[in-house]
Amino acid sequence: MIMIPSAIALVAAPLAAFVLIAFATRKAPMLSALIAVLAAGVSLALSTVNLVGVIGGSTTAGTFPGGSSGASVGAHAAMQWLSIPAVGRFRGLQIAMGVLVDPLSATMCVIVSLVAFLVTVYSLGYMKGDRGFSRYFAYLSLFAFSMLGLVVADNYFQTFVFWELVGLCSYLLIGFWFEKPSAADASRKAFVTNRWADFGFMTGILLLYSVFGTFDFGQLSTAISGARGSVALALIAGLIFVGPLGKSAQFPFHVWLPDAMEGPTPVSALIHAATMVAAGVYLIARGFVLFASVPAVMETMAYIGGFTALFAASIALVQRDIKRILAYSTLSQLGYMFMALGVGSMSAGMFHLTTHAFFKALLFLGAGSVIHATGEQDIFKMGGLVGKMKITAVTFVIGALALSGVFPLAGFWSKDEILVASLGSGHIGLYALGLGVAFMTAFYMFRLIFTAFGGRAAGGLHAHESGPAMTIPLLILAALTIVAGLIGSPWFKNAFGFSFGSFIFFGEPEGSRLDFLTAGISTAMAAGGILLAWAVYGRRSIKAERLAMTFGPLYRLLQRKFFVDEIYGWIFSKILLAAGVVFDWIDHTIIDGFFDGTGAAMRLAGRKLRLTQSGRLQAYALIIFAAIVIVVVVISTDMLGGSLN
Amino acid sequence: MIGLSQYLILSALLFCIGFIGAVAKRNAIAVLMGVELMLNAVNLNLVAFDRFGSHAAPLGQAFAVFIIAVAAAEVAVGLAVILTLYRRRASTTVDDLDALKG
Numbered sequence: 001m002i003m004i005p006s007a008i009a010l011v012a013a014p015l016a017a018f019v020l021i022a023f024a025t026r027k028a029p030m031l032s033a034l035i036a037v038l039a040a041g042v043s044l045a046l047s048t049v050n051l052v053g054v055i056g057g058s059t060t061a062g063t064f065p066g067g068s069s070g071a072s073v074g075a076h077a078a079m080q081w082l083s084i085p086a087v088g089r090f091r092g093l094q095i096a097m098g099v100l101v102d103p104l105s106a107t108m109c110v111i112v113s114l115v116a117f118l119v120t121v122y123s124l125g126y127m128k129g130d131r132g133f134s135r136y137f138a139y140l141s142l143f144a145f146s147m148l149g150l151v152v153a154d155n156y157f158q159t160f161v162f163w164e165l166v167g168l169c170s171y172l173l174i175g176f177w178f179e180k181p182s183a184a185d186a187s188r189k190a191f192v193t194n195r196w197a198d199f200g201f202m203t204g205i206l207l208l209y210s211v212f213g214t215f216d217f218g219q220l221s222t223a224i225s226g227a228r229g230s231v232a233l234a235l236i237a238g239l240i241f242v243g244p245l246g247k248s249a250q251f252p253f254h255v256w257l258p259d260a261m262e263g264p265t266p267v268s269a270l271i272h273a274a275t276m277v278a279a280g281v282y283l284i285a286r287g288f289v290l291f292a293s294v295p296a297v298m299e300t301m302a303y304i305g306g307f308t309a310l311f312a313a314s315i316a317l318v319q320r321d322i323k324r325i326l327a328y329s330t331l332s333q334l335g336y337m338f339m340a341l342g343v344g345s346m347s348a349g350m351f352h353l354t355t356h357a358f359f360k361a362l363l364f365l366g367a368g369s370v371i372h373a374t375g376e377q378d379i380f381k382m383g384g385l386v387g388k389m390k391i392t393a394v395t396f397v398i399g400a401l402a403l404s405g406v407f408p409l410a411g412f413w414s415k416d417e418i419l420v421a422s423l424g425s426g427h428i429g430l431y432a433l434g435l436g437v438a439f440m441t442a443f444y445m446f447r448l449i450f451t452a453f454g455g456r457a458a459g460g461l462h463a464h465e466s467g468p469a470m471t472i473p474l475l476i477l478a479a480l481t482i483v484a485g486l487i488g489s490p491w492f493k494n495a496f497g498f499s500f501g502s503f504i505f506f507g508e509p510e511g512s513r514l515d516f517l518t519a520g521i522s523t524a525m526a527a528g529g530i531l532l533a534w535a536v537y538g539r540r541s542i543k544a545e546r547l548a549m550t551f552g553p554l555y556r557l558l559q560r561k562f563f564v565d566e567i568y569g570w571i572f573s574k575i576l577l578a579a580g581v582v583f584d585w586i587d588h589t590i591i592d593g594f595f596d597g598t599g600a601a602m603r604l605a606g607r608k609l610r611l612t613q614s615g616r617l618q619a620y621a622l623i624i625f626a627a628i629v630i631v632v633v634v635i636s637t638d639m640l641g642g643s644l645n
Numbered sequence: 646m647i648g649l650s651q652y653l654i655l656s657a658l659l660f661c662i663g664f665i666g667a668v669a670k671r672n673a674i675a676v677l678m679g680v681e682l683m684l685n686a687v688n689l690n691l692v693a694f695d696r697f698g699s700h701a702a703p704l705g706q707a708f709a710v711f712i713i714a715v716a717a718a719e720v721a722v723g724l725a726v727i728l729t730l731y732r733r734r735a736s737t738t739v740d741d742l743d744a745l746k747g
Contacts, residue, residue, distance in 0.1 A: 615746030618668050618676070618739060625664065 003050050003075040003101045007152050010046035010109060011099075013039040014116075014145035021138040029133035033124055036137035040117040040144060047109035054106040075101045076218065078154055091213060098154035100217065104350070108151045108282055111357045114480075115274035116144040118473040122365050123266045125469035126372055136176060136264070143169035147275040151282065155215035156205045156240075159286070163201070163243065163279060167194045170276045174263040186262035193256040197246020204239030211236065221289040228293050237294040240287065241301065248280025248334045251308040255565055257331055261323040265368030268323060272330045273361035281337045281353050288346050302342025302422070306430045309335030311562065313440040317447075318558045321377045322367045325448050329403060330360060332437060336418050339430055345421035352418055355410035358484050359402040362477035366396035369466045369474065370452065382452040388464060391471045393453045395478040400449055402481045404442035404526040410485035412523070420518050435525050442529025450537035652693035660686035673727045673737040677720065684716045 017039030021032040078098025086092035120140055127136050146165035153159040168191075175187025209215060211232045212223045227233050244250075249257035257277070261268055271277060284291060284301070291297050312331030319325045333356050340349035369392040370385060371377055386393040402409035405416065415438060422430040465471065560566070659682055666679025688709045695705025731737050 613746060615743035616740065617742065617745075622668050625668075 003053055004077045004099055006046040006049055007075075007099045007101050007109075010043040010050070010113065011145060011148045011152055013042040013046075014141040014148065017141040018138050018145060021134055021141065026134045026138075032134035032137045033120075036141045037117070037120050037124070039141055040113065040120045043113040043144065043148060044110070044117045047106070047113045050101055051106040051110050054101065054103050075099075076154060078216075093209075095157050095215065096155060097158055098216075099152045100154035101152065104285060105151050107350070107354065108278075109148060111354055112147050112151060112274045112278070113144065115357055115361045116140070116147075116270060118361065118476060119266045119270045119274075119365070120144075122269075122368070122470050122473040123264070125467045126266050126368055127264060132176065136173075139169060139172045139176070140267075140270070143173060143270060143275055147279065150279055154217055156208060156217070156220075156287070157215040159283065160202065160205055163247070163283070164198065166247070166276055166279055167191065167198065170194075170260070170271055173267040173271075174260045176263055176267065180262065183262035186256075186259040189259050190256040193253055194246045197242050197244075197253050200239045200241075200246075201243025204236050204241075204243070207232065207239065208236045217286060220287075224289055224293055233290075234294045234296060237291050237297045238300075241284075241291065241297055244280030244283050244338075245304070246280070247283075248277045248338070249331055250280075250304050250334065250338055251311055252564070254308060254312065254331050255568060258324055258327040258561075261321070261327055265323065265364060265371055268327070269361045269364030269368065272327070272364055273357040277330065277334055278353055278357065281334065281341070281349060284338075284341050285346050285350050285353075288341070291341075292344065298342050298344065300342070302339050302427060302430060305335045305338025305340075305342055306433045307335070308332070309339060309437045310433055310440075311335075313437045313444070315558055315561050316444045317440060318555060319444075320380055322370065322379050322382075322448060322452060323364075323377060325379070325444060326360070326363050326367055329363075329441060329445065332441065333360070333403070336415065336434065336437070339434065340418040340421055343422045343425040343427050343430065345418070345425070348414065348417040348421045352414035355402070355414040355481075355484050358477055358480045359399045359410055362395060362399040362474065362481055363403065365470070365474055365477065366392050366399060369470050370396075372466055372470070373464055379448055379452040383455040384453075386453040389466070391465060391474060395474040396453065397449060398478045398481055400445040402485075404445055404529065405438055405522055406442075406526050406530075407519070407523055408482075408485065410481050410483075412519075413485035416519050416522055419522055423518065435522060438522050439525040439529045442526040443533045446530045446533035447537050450533055454538055649693055649697040652689060652697075656686045656689040656693065659683075659689065671738050671740055673730065673739050673742075674724075676739055677723045677727065680723075681716060681720065684712055684719075688712050 014036075017035045020035050025031045025035060076098065078096040080094065081097040082093065082095040084093040120137070123136065123140065127133055130136065143166070146162050146169050150159055150162035150166060153162060171187045171191040174190050175184050177183045178187070205215065208220070211227075212220060214220060214223065224233065246253040257272075260271060263271075291301065309332045312328045312335060316325050316328035316332065319328060333352070337349045337352050337356070340346075340352060369389065370382070373389060373392075374382060374385075376382055398409065402411040405411045415434075419431055419434050419438075422434060557563070663679045663682025663684075663686055666682060667676050668679075670676050670679060691705040691709045691712070693705075695703055695709075698705070727737055730742070734741065
């Protein structure tokens with residue numbers, strides 16, 4: 001099998017690039033960039049080879065594997081990494097490091113490496129002239145390595161290692177311009193928020209090992225089905241679920257993602273489309289057997305997802321910063337994915353992850369192109385960009401249409417599948433909520449477009465189209481955005497005999513039969529949102545200011561992002577700091593007191609005892625002799641327990 | 646008739662005299678002499694046990710010879726130490742030697 005070596009190589013290539021750039025070519029920026037692009041290209045090529053191999057295997061075998069086990073399709077290889085033998089009651093510790101290539105990981109590898117490759121190429125233009133050019137590409141390669149390693153991991157422990165690496169890379173890249181205080185703060189915020197969530201994840205996998213005795217996905221999927229309904233299983237699923245909540249920025253861990261906009265824009269594209277936030281969704285898909293066996297966790301997942309979708313979309317309605325609007329839309333779309341996974345449709349969730357990766361990368365890179373050209377992030381200070389940046393404008397509109405779910409772009413198919421899945425599983429409330437979010441999504445995206453790209457050109461802006469390093473990735477992503485959705489469409493299934501859902505996971509997704517009613521309703525919602533945005537911001541027949549006045553309190557609530565940051569600030573400054581003061585007191589008085597007291601007692605005893613040392617040798621001799629006499633008397637006297645006689 | 650116990654009593658007396666000399670005398674040379682007395686008391690003990698004991702091999706006498714040899718070395722070193730002390734401090738009084746006082 002060629003899959004295992006190529007899977008290892010596709011993970012190792014970016015790592016090699018990172019090491020090379022970090023240790024050899026730091027002084028030569030263009031060489032560093034070239035190495036990074038080359039490594040990403042190698043990863044992309046090998047991922048594609050693997051995906052083709054997996055597709056070939058699954059179509060010739062005629063059967064689709066049972067989810068994560070990947071028994072019949074793909075390949076799996078592992079080696080013992082750490083082995084501590086069992087001793088007595090301690091059961092020992094066996095940790096393997098392995099590579100798992102199955103439809104899920106092969107697809108994900110292609111998404112990750114494709115977006116990483118395009119982002120790396122795009123960065124050549126975007127980061128031109130930056131002082132940390134080499135450092136940037138080193139981090140970018142490390143980021144790709146971490147994410148690819150996470151994707152091909154075959155057990156929870158390895159996943160966790162790469163999971164943390166992904167977190168570290170996001171910290172490094174969000175805080176890339178660390179001399180800017182806001183960027184440094186944002187990177188810390190991202191890291192700390194993720195630490196909270198990762199604590200849950202770590203506790204979960206430790207508990208998992210103590211219950212099942214293995215980290216391996218394949219072995220677990222059989223072990224778990226035997227443990228259905230146990231309290232431990234519910235606890236494990238609940239704890240592990242906290243990890244994805246943090247990585248994929250779901251409520252209440254969402255606060256780091258909008259602030260992550262402080263990083264360079266291509267990094268935002270990478271984080272939002274392929275690497276960071278996708279890791280959470282991917283983990284849920286990978287460990288789907290675990291989560292699906294605990295209905296309570298699934299319900300929670302669905303409702304947290306639905307809530308986050310609505311919550312983030314409503315905040316996006318009033319944002320002014322182009323990147324923040326996109327950031328909140330990512331939160332909202334991730335909410336959709338969680339909703340899909342929660343209602344039991346792994347294929348719909350993964351499908352949306354795939355399509356979202358393309359159009360969100362497109363949108364962010366488009367936004368980056370705009371920011372690069374104008375140096376402005378506030379959409380109300382832009383305007384009329386469509387005339388000056390034709391390629392950017394057209395591709396951005398394609399991305400926005402896809403995000404809004406307009407037929408036949410990528411977002412339409414995946415969003416529709418999620419809506420059908422939530423309706424099909426009896427979650428009418430979530431379905432209605434999803435429709436509402438679709439409406440809001442269309443509205444805020446076209447608010448952005450009509451304001452920034454349409455209308456009159458704002459004075460003082462000298463926009464120009466970006467160079468080919470930036471526009472070519474945009475065009476490629478736009479093309480993918482147009483066609484990527486088709487793999488989930490009924491036509492694809494008719495033509496090739498299998499669909500995305502059945503390939504990724506057993507079970508046919510409901511959406512593949514193209515339910516005209518649901519598709520019609522969601523399209524109507526999107527169209528309604530676009531029309532309303534046009535009325536308000538395009539033709540200006542409804543005054544935006546009057547809308548803000550009418551919904552005054554609500555508007556302010558949205559503008560302040562529901563005060564979540566303020567609430568967290570209050571919790572941290574009041575409750576945590578107060579607790580900190582208490583713990584500080586305990587530490588300083590009780591714990592330090594104990595150890596300092598021990599030391600002081602020793603010193604006092606020493607000061608008193610040294611007085612017995614008179615320095616007179618004859619006194620010492622007398623004492624020694626007396627001691628010998630006493631010992632001899634004791635051991636030679638029966639009454640005192642002696643035994644000489 | 647002089648038997649084992651008479652030797653042992655003599656040895657014990659000698660040992661006690663030597664010990665008192667070693668512990669109570671203030672002159673370092675007298676202390677050294679006390680130590681010599683104690684060593685010779687032990688020698689007497691060993692030789693007496695050898696003479697009246699049941700062992701065929703003269704172990705006690707062998708030990709006594711060893712102790713005499715060691716004692717000679719000890720006196721040589723001890724006198725050298727005392728001589729050095731006297732040169733540095735112009736005194737051989739043991740009470741003055743309290744450098745080990747805590």
